Amino acid sequence: MSEDDERQQSPPSDLEFVSNKARNCNATGSGSGHPEFQSTYPDQVLENVLENVLHFLTSRRDRNAASLVCKSWYRVEALTRSELFIGNCYAVSPGRATARFTRVKALHLKGKPRFADFNLMPPDWGAHFNPWALAMAKAYPWLEKVHLKRMSVTDDDLATLAELFLGFKELVLVCCDGFGTSGLAIFVSKCRQLKVLDLIESEVSDDETDWISCFPEGESNLESLIFDCVECHINFEALDRLVARSPSLKKLKLNRYVSIGQLYRLMVRAPQLTHLGTGSFSPSDIAGQGDQEPDYVAAFAACRSLVCLSGFREIIPDYLPAIYPVCANLTSLNFSYANITADQLKPIISKCHKLQTFWVLDSICDEGLQAVAATCKDLRELRVFPVDPREDNDGPVSEVGLQAISEGCRKLQSILYFCQRMTNAAVIAMSKNCPDLVVFRLCIMGRHRPDPVTGEPMDDGFGAIVMNCKKLTRLAVSGLLTDKAFDYIGRHGKLVRTLSVAFAGDSDMALKYVLEGCPQLQKLEIRDSPFGDAALRSGLHHYYNMRFLWMSSCRLTRHGCQEIARAMPRLVVEVIRSADEEEMDDVVGTLYMYRSLEGPRTDAPKFVTIL
Amino acid sequence: MSSENGKRLLETDAGGLNFEATELTLGLPGEPRVTSDGGAKLGSKRGFSETVDLKLGDNNQEVKLGHSLQEAAKSPVSKTQVVGWPPVRGFARRGKKSCKYVKVAVDGAPYLRKVDLEIYNSYQQLLTSLEDMFSCFTIRNYLNEKKIDQVNGIEYMPTYEDKDGDWMLVGDVPWQMFVESCKRLRLMKSSEAVGLGLKTAPKYSSTN
Numbered sequence: 001m002s003e004d005d006e007r008q009q010s011p012p013s014d015l016e017f018v019s020n021k022a023r024n025c026n027a028t029g030s031g032s033g034h035p036e037f038q039s040t041y042p043d044q045v046l047e048n049v050l051e052n053v054l055h056f057l058t059s060r061r062d063r064n065a066a067s068l069v070c071k072s073w074y075r076v077e078a079l080t081r082s083e084l085f086i087g088n089c090y091a092v093s094p095g096r097a098t099a100r101f102t103r104v105k106a107l108h109l110k111g112k113p114r115f116a117d118f119n120l121m122p123p124d125w126g127a128h129f130n131p132w133a134l135a136m137a138k139a140y141p142w143l144e145k146v147h148l149k150r151m152s153v154t155d156d157d158l159a160t161l162a163e164l165f166l167g168f169k170e171l172v173l174v175c176c177d178g179f180g181t182s183g184l185a186i187f188v189s190k191c192r193q194l195k196v197l198d199l200i201e202s203e204v205s206d207d208e209t210d211w212i213s214c215f216p217e218g219e220s221n222l223e224s225l226i227f228d229c230v231e232c233h234i235n236f237e238a239l240d241r242l243v244a245r246s247p248s249l250k251k252l253k254l255n256r257y258v259s260i261g262q263l264y265r266l267m268v269r270a271p272q273l274t275h276l277g278t279g280s281f282s283p284s285d286i287a288g289q290g291d292q293e294p295d296y297v298a299a300f301a302a303c304r305s306l307v308c309l310s311g312f313r314e315i316i317p318d319y320l321p322a323i324y325p326v327c328a329n330l331t332s333l334n335f336s337y338a339n340i341t342a343d344q345l346k347p348i349i350s351k352c353h354k355l356q357t358f359w360v361l362d363s364i365c366d367e368g369l370q371a372v373a374a375t376c377k378d379l380r381e382l383r384v385f386p387v388d389p390r391e392d393n394d395g396p397v398s399e400v401g402l403q404a405i406s407e408g409c410r411k412l413q414s415i416l417y418f419c420q421r422m423t424n425a426a427v428i429a430m431s432k433n434c435p436d437l438v439v440f441r442l443c444i445m446g447r448h449r450p451d452p453v454t455g456e457p458m459d460d461g462f463g464a465i466v467m468n469c470k471k472l473t474r475l476a477v478s479g480l481l482t483d484k485a486f487d488y489i490g491r492h493g494k495l496v497r498t499l500s501v502a503f504a505g506d507s508d509m510a511l512k513y514v515l516e517g518c519p520q521l522q523k524l525e526i527r528d529s530p531f532g533d534a535a536l537r538s539g540l541h542h543y544y545n546m547r548f549l550w551m552s553s554c555r556l557t558r559h560g561c562q563e564i565a566r567a568m569p570r571l572v573v574e575v576i577r578s579a580d581e582e583e584m585d586d587v588v589g590t591l592y593m594y595r596s597l598e599g600p601r602t603d604a605p606k607f608v609t610i611l
Numbered sequence: 612m613s614s615e616n617g618k619r620l621l622e623t624d625a626g627g628l629n630f631e632a633t634e635l636t637l638g639l640p641g642e643p644r645v646t647s648d649g650g651a652k653l654g655s656k657r658g659f660s661e662t663v664d665l666k667l668g669d670n671n672q673e674v675k676l677g678h679s680l681q682e683a684a685k686s687p688v689s690k691t692q693v694v695g696w697p698p699v700r701g702f703a704r705r706g707k708k709s710c711k712y713v714k715v716a717v718d719g720a721p722y723l724r725k726v727d728l729e730i731y732n733s734y735q736q737l738l739t740s741l742e743d744m745f746s747c748f749t750i751r752n753y754l755n756e757k758k759i760d761q762v763n764g765i766e767y768m769p770t771y772e773d774k775d776g777d778w779m780l781v782g783d784v785p786w787q788m789f790v791e792s793c794k795r796l797r798l799m800k801s802s803e804a805v806g807l808g809l810k811t812a813p814k815y816s817s818t819n
Contacts, residue, residue: 118695123743180722201700205722206714231712231725389699418697445697502696527695 047076054080079103086110087547089127089151090572091596094135106145106170107136113550113592114500115525116150117175120552120590121576124605129153137164145170145196152176155183162190169221170196180205181232189214195248198226206232213238217245224251228277228311233257243269250305253277256313259284260296267299276303278311281319281338296322310334310359317344327351334359336385342368350375359383362397362418369401373408381414381439391446395420399427406430414439422479424451427461431468440465441476447503447528450480457481463488466496473520476500486510490517498523508535515539525550533560536591540564543571548594552576556588558611564593565611572596573611574604711790717745717767717798728790734782738769745798767798 054077057063067077083106086092098104111127129151136143143165153176161168168191181204188194188211212235215222220242227234234257243249243266250273254263258279267273296319300306306326315338330352335345336359345360345368352358355376360368362384372379382405384397397419403426405412412434422444430437442462450457458479466472466489473495477485481504489496490513497520505511511531514521515538524546532555543549543564558575565573576590600610711728724744731737769781773792781789781796 115695115698117700118698119743120695182722206725207722386697386699389697391697418699443697447693447696500698502698528693 043072047072050076051080058083060085082106083108083145088594088596089132090598090601091547091594093598094132096597098135098139102139104140105143106147107132107140107143108147109151110149111151113525113548114150115527115550115552120527121592122578122605122607124152125576125608126601126603126605127151128603129157133157133160141165142167144168145172147172147174148176149174150176152178153183155179155186158183158187159190162187167193169193172196172198172200173202174198174200175202177203180207181209181211181230182207185209185211185214189216192216193221195221196224197222198224198251199229200226201229204230204232208232210235210238212242215242220246221248222246223248224275225249226251226253226277228253228255228279228313230255236262240265240269246270247272249273251275251308253310254279256280260316260319261294264294264296264299267303271302272305273303274305275308275332276306276311278309278313280314281312282314282316297325301325304329306330308332308334312338315340320344320348323348324351328353330355332357335364336361336383339363339387341365342371346371352376353378355379357381359385361385361387362395363387365396366398366401366404369397370404370408373404376409377411379405379409379412382409382412383416384418385416386418386445389418389445392420393446395445399423399425402426403429406433410434411436413437416441416443416476418443418445420445421449421452422458422461423453424456424458424461424464425453427458428464431461431464435469436471437465437469438471439474440469440472441474441500442478443476444479446479448480457485459485459488463492466492470495472496474498477504478502479504482506483510483513486513490514493518495520497521499525501526501529503528505529505531508532508538511535512538515542519545521545522547524548526552526554528553530555533557533563536560536564540567543568543593544595546595548592550590550592551588552590554588554591556591558586558588561588561591561593562611570595570597572600575609575611577607577609711793713771713793713795715741715744715796715798718800720745726796728793733786734789737781741769741796741798768801769796770799771796 050073054063054066057066057077057080060083063077063081067074078100079102081101082104084097084101084104085108086097087110089109089111109129109132111129112121112125115121116125127150129148136146137160141164144167146161146168147170151173153173158179161171171187171191171194184204188197215238222242225242225246232255234255236258239258240262243252249270252266252270252273253275254266254277256279258266260279260281260283262284263279263281267276300323303326307329309323309326309330309332312335317338317340320340324347327348328351331354333348333352333355334357339361340363342364345364349355349368349371353375356378358372358376358379358381360372360383364371369384372382384401386395397417398421399419402417402419402422405415406426406429410433412430413436415430415437416439419442422442427442430440444458451461458477459482461479462475462477462481462485465475472493475489475493475496475498477500483506486505486509489499493499493514494517496518499514499518499521501524508531510529511526512535514524515535519542521542522545527550529551531551536551536556537560539549561573561575565571571593572595573591573593575588576592577585578589604610712725713728715724715726726737726740726744728737731740770778771781771789771793772778772795774794778797783789784792
């Protein structure tokens, strides 16, 4: 059996189905004979050198490219890849991944598609971590780090991680669910080398287990403890003692059950913190009226290394001035849980000259955004969330705020902006003022809403963004949009990798423009838009290069999707039914399709049909 | 979408402060706040029987939570709530001042959950959310050997403990009164929910 055959059976894990570029650089004969000789021959030396060199290669895209050079490079790259990233847990099986990469120390895995966050997917669709946990336990007992996004993790999985991986150090769970405080308790009690436990926007069920008390006694290696999303009471005294015995702790993000008085005590214990999530930022109900308030300002002043501040989950704005001492050093400030006004924001933001990342609620209004624009000249990322996420005519932020930001924050790279109204003019202004934009996500909450000043669709605004922002890789569109907007995207959005579309477009042409025009497109999520089977067909040349395509409440039919499934054997075509749909309806509620080396998955629930 | 200038005039007062926009009303999110007659606010208190079309507590009720929602959906609703729009993550409710968290226990599920009653405007929203939350527990029980018939589903009666410690059927009182008085929720297996709907102390024990 020649080596080329072997090569074709296990393509690169990035699944680029490009033509086989492997050049045979083993012309001098290594590997083709002499299996019984262990002596060093010239190519072995070359491989050793290569191994040493490839250790320095960290970017996974570079590694994927290196693995395509030839068989020898493929082999060595596989040996030296220590961080394994899998963007879709169903694209490759745990077995296949562990067979190719044998020395992995860190695993980064993503599961459900993003639209699952918005209740567009029934629960229990899949993305179970369990088979991965078991496979890793056998293949990588030295595994140190696991980073999961949108996966279902059970308490048993947490126990597996803690018990079977003796050197386990880092667990990061983003938008995960399926576990509870009892799982956390087992995990922290057995994971002796733990440095990082970050629970971010995950749903943790309250089993009424005191997991904080389960950290082992004695000095802890903890560097990061993030649990602001955990909606359960915690044992504060135990937390206090834990922080006291964690000299390396740099990141601490508390949940809303920690009062400001308790925060004070923790800050005094850990002035070395660089990242702080403040918890509720209000006094507990039990605090007496006449009690002496601690010196919060002094506590913040003592945290000289603080660069990232968040929390404020139930903020009493009177306490805001406490953070003044740290504002000048802050590079990241997250007020997205703080319902504060422009006037409450101004004294803070006017001191935040170094701010690069700012998340905030639209309660600050356009006026607050103007204040941001006036001071934060170094701003790279802005997210403005709605206090009241309904479709309405009036909202506190509008094109005025966007215009101000575009004029004041010229280095802006990433923006997520929820609003009720927006004009093409403001979007065009941003496209010209902020040429470094990489991520542009505008959500005009009123569906199909045109430019309120001109009455026109929002085509020209988004068109300007793709034309002028030459580095743009991520785009989310909204408002009234015709096919023209998508024509612009197809023509100019040559670097776009992720595109989100909702309630937009007139016809199949819109989707065609995008599928034919955007060669870098990897993730396409569409809802409630009039795109049908013909549009779907126009992407056949490209689907193997994409991570996934999501289309819900569009105009797809079952036989149209079937055609795609037949034409593309390495694509898994899932039709997901909502509760009131019949199994044999021709109209497709939700299509979720993705490339995969494994064929149809075996854990699909009843409401999923794989064509 | 047609412009709705009439609404705009009515919604702002002299100071430009939009009090009416933030006023709590009964009604589904996304409904217009002011009707065309300019006067009555949509969602001002209606008789309870009009807001809820749930057949809770009927003797011959062989219905899952989901079905009761379908019933409600068929009744005339002024504006359809669009699922998942705007795309803001559901449980990352931001900036809400009041939170009314109550524990929810489901008979047979090993874990408690918590819901914030403040984020719902009606019984049907609460029940849909509970259904979403606990479908996975039903399945987990199946895996843990308890015999649950997935085809027919298990019938649960939503009950709650009020301020006085009495166990009541969810749906007995107007929504807002329920939110204020509810201390905890329990989804009881229908087979155990005998003699409910009365304000006397129940014979069964409290949540596990």
